[in-house]
Amino acid sequence: MFATTRSARFLLHLANLLAIVFILLPVVATAIGALQSEKSLQADTRRVLPAEYTLDNFALILSGGAQKGRIFEQATYLPENIKHFYAAFSNSVIVSLSVTFLTLLFGSLSAYTIARQRFRWTLFLMQANIAARFVPVITLMIPLYVVMRSIGQLNSLGGVIIAETGFLLPYAILILAPYFDTIPGELEEAARIDGCTRFGAFFHIVLPLATPALAACGVIVFIVSWHELLIPLILNARPDFMTLPVVIASLVGDVHVFFNLMMAICLLALAPTVVLVILLQKYIVEGLAAGAVKG
Numbered sequence: 001m002f003a004t005t006r007s008a009r010f011l012l013h014l015a016n017l018l019a020i021v022f023i024l025l026p027v028v029a030t031a032i033g034a035l036q037s038e039k040s041l042q043a044d045t046r047r048v049l050p051a052e053y054t055l056d057n058f059a060l061i062l063s064g065g066a067q068k069g070r071i072f073e074q075a076t077y078l079p080e081n082i083k084h085f086y087a088a089f090s091n092s093v094i095v096s097l098s099v100t101f102l103t104l105l106f107g108s109l110s111a112y113t114i115a116r117q118r119f120r121w122t123l124f125l126m127q128a129n130i131a132a133r134f135v136p137v138i139t140l141m142i143p144l145y146v147v148m149r150s151i152g153q154l155n156s157l158g159g160v161i162i163a164e165t166g167f168l169l170p171y172a173i174l175i176l177a178p179y180f181d182t183i184p185g186e187l188e189e190a191a192r193i194d195g196c197t198r199f200g201a202f203f204h205i206v207l208p209l210a211t212p213a214l215a216a217c218g219v220i221v222f223i224v225s226w227h228e229l230l231i232p233l234i235l236n237a238r239p240d241f242m243t244l245p246v247v248i249a250s251l252v253g254d255v256h257v258f259f260n261l262m263m264a265i266c267l268l269a270l271a272p273t274v275v276l277v278i279l280l281q282k283y284i285v286e287g288l289a290a291g292a293v294k295g
Contacts, residue, residue, distance in 0.1 A: 027270070034058070034263040037071040041260060057264035061085050079258060081250045084239050085265070092226055092243040092269075095160050099225040100218050102165045107172030108180075108214065112202055114173065115180035126177070129170035137167070141234045148235055155238045163231045168224060172217050179213035180206065215283035223273045244269045 033041060034057055036050035043051075056069030065082045072078065081088075114122050144163055145154075153159030183206055191201040207214070229245035236242060242250075248265050251258040 030263045030266050033260055034267050036260065038258070038260050039071070057260050058268070061261065061264055061268065077256070079251055079261070081239060081242065081247045082261070084242060084247065087240065088242045088244050088247045089268075091157060091241060092245075093272075095157055095164065095232070095243060096222050096225040098157075098161045099164045099168065100222045102161070103168050103172045103221045104214060104218055106165075107169055107176055107217065108207065108210070110169070111173045111176035112180050112206060114177045116185065126170070126173055130174060133167070133170055137230055141230065144231070145234055153235070155236050155241055157241055159235045160232050160241075160243075163235065164225050164228055167231075168221050172221060175217045175220070176210070176213055179210055183209050212283045215280050219276055219280050219283075222276065226269075226273055 032048075032050065035053045035055070037052075037054055037056070040050045040052060054069070054071055056071045059067045059069050060072055060078070061082060062085070064085060065078060068078075110126075114126060148154050148159045148163065151159075153162065187205050187209075188198070188201040191205050192198065196204065227245060228243075229249060232241075232243045232246050233249065236246070244265065248262055248269070251262045251265075
């Protein structure tokens, strides 16, 4: 351990505190906005805390537009996509879980191959895939749209799952390969001497030992897929296949922007990822730390 002075420790704690405030401040602002009416939000732009709080924004969303409450009873127009909140939530769950499963499945197999079979072409392909991810995603949307149209995957969850898995797979390999490299190969050799196949040794020996890395990678992939906007927005035009980020983006209209409803949906959409990180934070830290040290 490095020796640090009292002033250095103070600066370190101060930097950590500023980083926490920087991260949590937008969430706090979103929560405050979601608990007040639009009239209250625009009445005094300099006011930090609203004069009154309300849950009508959440009631409108969770009821699918049926319970307007006090602040929406005189509203002449409400966004139609509010009625599709539960369908969008279900679509986000299906897409995120499917993308996470497929990414972990193919990513673990590819990362294991790279860690155990050090072929020059596999390392080259991994580096090429990582370099390709630096290309802005927006520049790939037209080719992606054309490809998905040619295979009949427009306006479907399958097309979104395939596209997101393809984009996230290189990151999963980059996270998992260094961790697999830390697992001693002698354990697999002992299992193969006892009659286990290479795949059996991978399934029964390597994967259980790589649980922290798989959990960390799975959480990261799930969060990225859950909050992905561009791919579902481009590939799906029908409300039946919208995800939560698309519903949030649809609240920005040509005439009016429903700020309070956007903030309320953002909080509802943020809840599953926050719960997931809290439940698996031990594995996330352990998995990322081990992979980073080895890498």
